[in-house]
Amino acid sequence: MKTTHLSPLFGALLLALCHGGAFAAPAEHQELEATLHAPFKAADARRTFSMSFHYPGLERPGTVDWTLELVDPRGRVAKRWRGRRVIRGDAASVTVPVAWDGRLGGVAAPAGLYRVRLRAGLIGDHEEPVVQDWQIAVGALPAQRTPRFAPLPGVREMTGQAGMAPAPGALPYTVYLANLHSQSNHSDGGGALDDCKGAQDPLGAKYGPEAAFAYARGHGLDVLAVSEHNHMYDGSDGTNANGDAARARALYQAGLASAAAFNATKPDFLALYGMEWGVINQGGHLNIFNSDELLGWESNGRGELFADTATPRSDYAALYTLMRRRGWVGQFNHPAHSGQFVVGGVPLGYTEDGDEAMVLCEVMNSTAFSTNDSETETRRSNFEGACNRLLEAGYHLAFSTNQDNHCANWGASYSNRTGILLPNGTPLNRENFVAALKARRVFATMDKTAQLVFTANGRMMGERFVNRGPLTLQANFASSSGKKVAAVAIMEGVPGRNGTVTEVSNLATASFTPSPGAHFYYAKVTQEDGNILWSAPVWVTQE
Structure with missing residues (x-):
């Protein structure tokens, strides 16, 4: 939201x-x-x-x-x-x-x-x-056929909890199901479900990041990112002139320590602690997943910064440059069609540094203030149009779907998840998670029991390559709950064109020769129950 x-x-x-x-x-x-x-x-x-x-x-x-x-x-x-x-x-x-x-x-x-x-x-x-x-x-839609696809195992299967090994012929990856956007009482989240109405007072709710990690793991998630609003560490939605700057910085470090402590005893789960940077008015929210520094622009009445590192408010070009220099990766949160992430006067504006640092775009979220804990929330928002504008601007982004939880139902308001693909046998830690995001080996699904892996001439989604001759695109779908496919759409766009993404095929496998130049393609699969999956794109330069 x-x-x-x-x-x-x-x-x-x-x-x-x-x-x-x-x-x-x-x-x-x-x-x-x-x-x-x-x-x-x-x-x-x-x-x-x-x-x-x-x-x-x-x-x-x-x-x-x-x-x-x-x-x-x-x-x-x-x-x-x-x-x-x-x-x-x-x-x-x-x-x-x-x-x-x-x-x-x-x-x-x-x-x-x-x-x-x-x-x-x-x-x-x-x-x-x-x-x-x-x-x-x-009416009656034509039957949709998808390729035979050996589903990728989940982490709990690989660690023996379900007694399963990778299916024969499966791609050499393990799927980790994540919710990459939530808050705790380190900012305006963590409200008890019986008393949670909207955002909480900053630093005032009941539950902190430790409770969030334990709740998410107990509800079947493999990864939870607690992403606190970077400008609320002073205990205020505005600027607290009497705030304790040292305490604000220490709270961020305490959040990082809580994630590290949780991970030390739970190798099948990844607790991430980071920040949601920015404001919406003349701004836009984005998550930074791997920063050990709190970033901000607010100071108390003594001129002390409520952050480790000063970052000018709403200066996205400068932020992207800092992120690239530090090796941080980010996600565009609930992007609007216009008015956000302005660079050089251009909304959703492109920079090379931003292209390197920003790796995900939220394509769909359940409502941020849901108190539903049975995965049946009906209030959901779709941001595919804005994500497509970012792709057309030139960004190399995979799709994610999260819950932006402000109440104590981390990952439980709906069945949507972001699927992260790590090579089999790779430890689940922040370093390997970041590597997967940088490779854009990610899919977004509204159904946690379904997977979508997109390939182009056998290359994995997320890849960038030069192609000569025909191109074969394939949407590989699998459902462990027996869901069928109602519709497939393979979408095409041109990075840097700032135009419109269009459907190039309604088949799960499509072969054609693209026109010369740069293109991106991604697959969108709609299940018979209406739940949607989005693959990461591939970027193809046709010669």
Whole structure:
């Protein structure tokens, strides 16, 4: 979920005046979250669509203006619904007043994959409207065939807990299932489930990183990243003039020590402690996974920095340069379509240093403030469009899917996971984890029992290579729970073009000769239950 921080106070007051005085200076998580629930399949073509709107900390009632569009398989808007909903501080559910009857122009809608697209904004708010986009299946879809694929073993299988060895002919990798975005009481997370509503007061909740690691491991995860907001170590959502700078720096080091201590006795689990750097307003959040230094821009009234290393707020070009110099790797968190990660005045702007340091892009998250602990959360957000813009800008990114947990349900709100591939027999530690991210050997899945490994002429996803002649792309899917594939899409884009990513094939195996020049390709598989998997791309220079 995206969050908002507005400073200085004068700017917030000016915005409030410009927008009718409805909004005071927002804290870090005060902005609209809009999610869409569009059932992928139904007994017939008819559908009921529902939405959820939430604006944490909203001081007075506001009105959400929303538009919902049904887009047919050829990309044309076939139906449109509009409405408004008054909201207050709590989440509000909205069902589209008139359900779609499955007909277009008075006749049954042709079978195929349709998209349901939501655009919603709070009237008078300064933020860009939220856009959400999900597929639905209408009618009987053609049967999808995928290659025979020996699924990769998980770490607990390799260590004997399930008594399994790698399947014959399997690729020589082990899959580790991760949640790479969460908070504890070292910033604004860690709230007890029976009393967790939105973000917690910085440093004020019940549970810290040790509890988070133990909870995640107990719920079947192999990796948890506790990524604390870097500017909250002073105990404030703003700047604490009376804060203890030495204590703030020591708290970050204590978090690193807690992860190291947990890993020392749990070789089948990787506890990661790092930071979520930045603010949303005139900024953007990103995770840094392997920094032993706390980065920041705030100081107390004595001029003491609440960080080990000074980094100017919202200067992403400078941050990328520092990250590359230090060997740190990062993830774009819940990227917006516009207004974030600005470099040289360009949103989602590219730099060579950023390309080296940034390795992941969150493509889908469950809602950050979920208290669900049974993996059934229905409020989910899709960021594929923004991730595609980053890829088209020139970034070499794999997709991840996380939960941004602020409540004490680390990894348990939904079944989504980020799959990390390490060579068989490689110890699960931070060094090898970072190496896998740098190689982009990663897939994102909404179903923890499913895998997707994408290859190009036999080369692994994440690779960059020069190709001559035909190119064969293959989406290798496996499900240990017996799920079937409803749809496959192989997507194509051009790095540095700043254009549009398009579907090049709807088959799991596609062979063709690309046009000369640079391309990237990735696979997207939709299961029969609507859950989606995204592979990492491959980058191909065709000669």
